[in-house]
Amino acid sequence: MAGLSYTSINQTRMATGEVYCQTLIELAKENPRIVALTADLGKSSKIGEFMKQFPERFYQFGIAEQNMMGAAAGMAKAGLIPFTSSFAIFTACRALDQVHTDICYQNVNVKMIASHAGTSFGQAGTTHHSTEDIAIMRSLANLTVIVPADGIETANAVEAAVEHEGPVYIRINRGYDQQVYETMDYGYEIGRAVTLHEGSDVTIIACGSAVFQALQAARELDAVYQIKARVLDMHTIKPLDKAAVLKAVKDTRRIITAEDHTVIGGLGGAVAEVIAESGMATAFRRLGLQDKFSPIGLHEDLMAHHGIDTNGIVNSVRELMQLDFEEDLDWEDEV
């Protein structure tokens, strides 16, 4: 299903939700099985545009997320490829039972687009923050969990989700994302991390809105402190690119994860599991919400508050550089 070509110019003009919708419209032209579902969030999630193009392939469920998820499972069993559009919190929390049993256990081909994720709808208050969804969704067998870094990666993820048979959760932000990618052609593949910056002192593993911040941090660390940081865009949380994590551990011995999410069970948790099971001693830190609900505020202010903005990441890397680890361990024997 090639042929899509989003560039940075497109992205700067479009909110990430709009990129998702445009991508889906393009894909739907070629694939009649694609249908769009929403729960009174057609306007907010931007999928309303799809309705204008394909009114007969758009289903409005009203404010009834549980029914939407259950029905999506049924529609998928009937051969359709349903894309659900709701906020992340209502996808991962309100409708979780349906996601668990109807979609994941029965392993059906539903694609959940979860918008306004993390603290990107920061001003709306705690009922609209979604800072646990990666952990929840990652724990569900059969489910692929993707957290794109920006609009262009969202386009890639949506395209890949159509090609992938089985349930997929794609977590995107409200509004415009800071741009990480110039074009769609960088070899996006589900389950394969993208190395955005090379480095040998430390590796920053990030997802979603933290990726741009990590990249900025790496540039600053290099320019100001001569610290060489590798940056991995870990867009797929499940299946995790374990090889990339293990290589980072071997090459840099210091790992920091950064995510707009609680540090429990999300990207940080997933990376921690890989490191712990490897038996390799590593200086390690998880950045994100430290087992707290977020205060209310603008997304960028909240990123700073939780230490996942450029400054926060730079400071944490510098602290991590001071930590000891067993320098002369023969790791090859351990593994």
Next chain:
Amino acid sequence: MDRKRELELQEFAATIRAETVKEVADLGFGHIGGSLSVVEALAVLYGEVMKIDPKNPDWDERDIMVMSKGHAGPAVYATLALKGYFPMDWLKTLNKPGTNLPSHTDRLKTPGVDMTTGSLGQGSSTATGMALGRKLAGSDSRVFLFIGDGESNEGQVWEAAMFCSHYKLDNIVWFVDYNKKQLDGFVEDVMDMGDFQEKFEAFGFHTQTVDGTSVREIYDAIEAARQAKGKPSCIILDTVKGEGVSDLIEIELNHHVQFPEEMANRALEQVTAALERVRKELANV
């Protein structure tokens, strides 16, 4: 209710409306449509009906209000500030970083707010639990719950309704803000809810439909609900999303709107004029 009291409640409502408009005008955007449609009901509750002590918001014997359509926060905050729960100048902080008045009502942040809401449907269950709790405690305090007509798409709303009816919770009154709109458009087009009156009757509620802008009709309905023993009550408020501000009513998708200065000024003029009219009439009785 005598004419004077009616006018006083109208004045209170007009003041809440004006303060609500100011809050959102200060911010420049917000959930103004669905805030303005519940103003008269809030005025009757807080101005006349509810047993409250603003200086002691946690008073055990108080009546409870749960705004399950939590995005009507701006109207709730205006009401609470005018009743003295917190200083009026908090209203300028609506939705801003560090505020005690977030976009959706939050029990942990605002004095006088009894339940955190914003995830639609949930307030119907938490209010139900509070009503049951008060009944079990032998308290005669009442619980007043607001839900949206769009919010009623949620199955949870009807699960709570079943429970209220099954346990004969006659100390709870549900208000349905029947303003005919939800986020993506008209309720009829998004998810047609049919006849609310019939639905709530079928669920075993003592059900009344009133003009949601008439403080007298709202008051009378609440009194009638008090007399209905052995079953929960529902009052359907026939309202308009954006009530009192012509510019807003004209916008089709007026759930969460940009409120630029020029429009805000016109809105302020309109609601202030309405307030002046009530005051004039009040001075003559």
